[in-house]
Amino acid sequence: MTQMAQQNGQILLDVKGLRKFFPIKRGFLRKTVGHVRAVDDVSFYIRKGETLSLVGESGCGKTTTSRCILRAIDPTAGQILFHSEQGITVDVAALPKGKVRPLRRQMQMIFQDPYSSLNPRMTLLDIVGEPLLVNGVGSRQERMDRVAELLRLVGLRPEYMRRFPHAFSGGQRQRIGIARALALNPSLVVADEPVSALDVSVQAQILNLLMDLQAQLGLTYLFVAHDLSVVKHISERVAVMYVGRIVEMAETEAIFAHPRHPYTEALLSAVPKPDPRLRSKRIVLEGDVADPANPPTGCYFHPRCRYAVDVCRSLTPALEELEPGHFVACHRAKELTLAGVAGARRVEETGRA
Amino acid sequence: MENGLKALLSVQNLKTYFSSDEGLTKAVDGASFEIFQGKTLGVVGESGCGKSVTARSILRIVERPGRIVDGKILLRRGAGVVAQVAGVEGQGVRATRGAWRERAQRQGPQAARRETVIDLTKLDPDGKEIRSIRGKEIGLVFQEPMTSFSPVHTVGSQIIEAILLHQRVSKREAREKAIDQLRLVGIPKPERRIDEFAFELSGGLRQRAMIAMALSCDPNLLIADEPTTALDVTTQSQILDLLRHLQEQRGMAIMLITHNLGVVAEMSDSVVVMYLGRVVEEGPVDDIFHSPAHPYTQALLRSIPSINSMARTKLPTITGSIPHPYNRPPGCPFHPRCPSYIPGTCNQREPGMVTVNDQQRVSCFLYEGA
Numbered sequence: 001m002t003q004m005a006q007q008n009g010q011i012l013l014d015v016k017g018l019r020k021f022f023p024i025k026r027g028f029l030r031k032t033v034g035h036v037r038a039v040d041d042v043s044f045y046i047r048k049g050e051t052l053s054l055v056g057e058s059g060c061g062k063t064t065t066s067r068c069i070l071r072a073i074d075p076t077a078g079q080i081l082f083h084s085e086q087g088i089t090v091d092v093a094a095l096p097k098g099k100v101r102p103l104r105r106q107m108q109m110i111f112q113d114p115y116s117s118l119n120p121r122m123t124l125l126d127i128v129g130e131p132l133l134v135n136g137v138g139s140r141q142e143r144m145d146r147v148a149e150l151l152r153l154v155g156l157r158p159e160y161m162r163r164f165p166h167a168f169s170g171g172q173r174q175r176i177g178i179a180r181a182l183a184l185n186p187s188l189v190v191a192d193e194p195v196s197a198l199d200v201s202v203q204a205q206i207l208n209l210l211m212d213l214q215a216q217l218g219l220t221y222l223f224v225a226h227d228l229s230v231v232k233h234i235s236e237r238v239a240v241m242y243v244g245r246i247v248e249m250a251e252t253e254a255i256f257a258h259p260r261h262p263y264t265e266a267l268l269s270a271v272p273k274p275d276p277r278l279r280s281k282r283i284v285l286e287g288d289v290a291d292p293a294n295p296p297t298g299c300y301f302h303p304r305c306r307y308a309v310d311v312c313r314s315l316t317p318a319l320e321e322l323e324p325g326h327f328v329a330c331h332r333a334k335e336l337t338l339a340g341v342a343g344a345r346r347v348e349e350t351g352r353a
Numbered sequence: 354m355e356n357g358l359k360a361l362l363s364v365q366n367l368k369t370y371f372s373s374d375e376g377l378t379k380a381v382d383g384a385s386f387e388i389f390q391g392k393t394l395g396v397v398g399e400s401g402c403g404k405s406v407t408a409r410s411i412l413r414i415v416e417r418p419g420r421i422v423d424g425k426i427l428l429r430r431g432a433g434v435v436a437q438v439a440g441v442e443g444q445g446v447r448a449t450r451g452a453w454r455e456r457a458q459r460q461g462p463q464a465a466r467r468e469t470v471i472d473l474t475k476l477d478p479d480g481k482e483i484r485s486i487r488g489k490e491i492g493l494v495f496q497e498p499m500t501s502f503s504p505v506h507t508v509g510s511q512i513i514e515a516i517l518l519h520q521r522v523s524k525r526e527a528r529e530k531a532i533d534q535l536r537l538v539g540i541p542k543p544e545r546r547i548d549e550f551a552f553e554l555s556g557g558l559r560q561r562a563m564i565a566m567a568l569s570c571d572p573n574l575l576i577a578d579e580p581t582t583a584l585d586v587t588t589q590s591q592i593l594d595l596l597r598h599l600q601e602q603r604g605m606a607i608m609l610i611t612h613n614l615g616v617v618a619e620m621s622d623s624v625v626v627m628y629l630g631r632v633v634e635e636g637p638v639d640d641i642f643h644s645p646a647h648p649y650t651q652a653l654l655r656s657i658p659s660i661n662s663m664a665r666t667k668l669p670t671i672t673g674s675i676p677h678p679y680n681r682p683p684g685c686p687f688h689p690r691c692p693s694y695i696p697g698t699c700n701q702r703e704p705g706m707v708t709v710n711d712q713q714r715v716s717c718f719l720y721e722g723a
Contacts, residue, residue, distance in 0.1 A: 169675070170674075200612055204669070232660055232664050235665075252664040256664070267586060270586040272613065272615030273660065274654065276618045276638045276643075282590050284590050
């Protein structure tokens, strides 16, 4: 996987076999009776300057994966190889606790909720300047200059520096959060659902800002989201997760136009299209997402899959490279022809009067 | 008036204001629309546009200090669903109590012989009449099923409570009915699920239980306030299919409140677009999405990320953000963000509703005198 990717560009982050199990404790002695397999053998890489999106439904492990990468939580197993700008490769997963902080200067996070992620008692200067202060960057005057520069960068006026977050709208607050994430010139930015709490008319502004900043500063994004239309707009590559595993990973156009995994197909079909003439027959998945504490045998998706055969119930499919750059974990991927969305202008009868 | 049918619910110039020490918030400021039997009306708008307050005003559950200061909410009662769908009036009419009919007839001049029209704004919000409508004739599905179910009562007991309140049945019958409802909305093993608590159900099942509760008394109108916003896409499509299926079966009207334009496009027959408490545009769903008239509707449709567009493209945006309710712009509320803003007109006067074609109406000066 790695060699192939290196031909196409330099790798910034290489995740190999990442696992995160949360113990389930019961009883008086808090005995561990089982594990929630939140992230179960996840491997992917991100090239320098690109955007990889992790998509999936709630509880699929996308946020846990991103938190492991930042070492906000400790992974159970696996390697997270970060190739820093100085040409040094660090395994983030194996770093002792005390050595994580210098690395965090290079990887920063943008949070989902701009209302709860900004301290209401701090001014913008304190909020955006805090990463600089914590890492001992510059004098007070230098910090103020940097904060002014950052605010300008994200489309806010530097005069706002003395104000408190409550004076700003949701979109502006998210800009503040982005400015804070960029304060230390990180190379990797993990954005966990950065637009899902925003109004529709503001979402587009923030997505455009993220793309502009990427072009300007050469940032690499790991974008975590559940909204497939947002993901399509921002990513170069997409990884679809289901119950702690990556089931499909490919270039954005490829995965949307020609999905190879039945779950991706169902997910794409479930997105309501903003056009009444495109009311298509949706694939409605039966039942609920599998329980990561007690997953089904074989392929985790088989109880809801309409293409499932016997082998799916017993054998877990491995993530294989079907076409260059297109990875799928499905026993039947080679034989199935699945429907995508791009250019799909099929109008089908909905059965509605 | 759609196909000559009379509206089931007609909201006319509704104004719901909240007054506080900081000032007056005009949450809903002159909204008018109609909902027809068996049809789905989509109400779209961003946060603070007054869509939820409109729904709460209809049910008279606006929290203090909010109150309805003007307008009418006319509900047609007594007309059976079956008769409406078939277009035959006077059949399947449900018996209404004489006293209500009399009072309603005095209020509503256009009341038909056996149907009555009642103005919900005139009712006492804690009175007997509105309580007989709330939950019985108008059902409500909230956005967050976790917070709208009581955590200390079983799901079943909450549905049974609603049934016992509105129907003359024994407890045993009510329980049977509740189980039937749960089965109807596709909850597996309803005999067991009925005794579970809301936290024991998954998000999708919880929302199904919420719908079962709203439908337990067979309402003519279901108000669904962001029914799928808290759900995942695959669960969302299950719930939308369920709503559509139930509507076909029962012929009820649905008022679907959402900010998700995709959901509106898939579900609605007609659409009302709201901005800062006002209806800026209304019309059939196809017209709204394919020939939007109001600059806000046009900009909104352009700015949403779509799964059908090219990857890595920049989106056109609406400049600025929604003004704070205390700093509501004078004139047309959209003018500071509007690309076709006419100085001297849009910031001075408020536009009225203009008809642009058959059924599409828009509140914008661009179309006045056209």
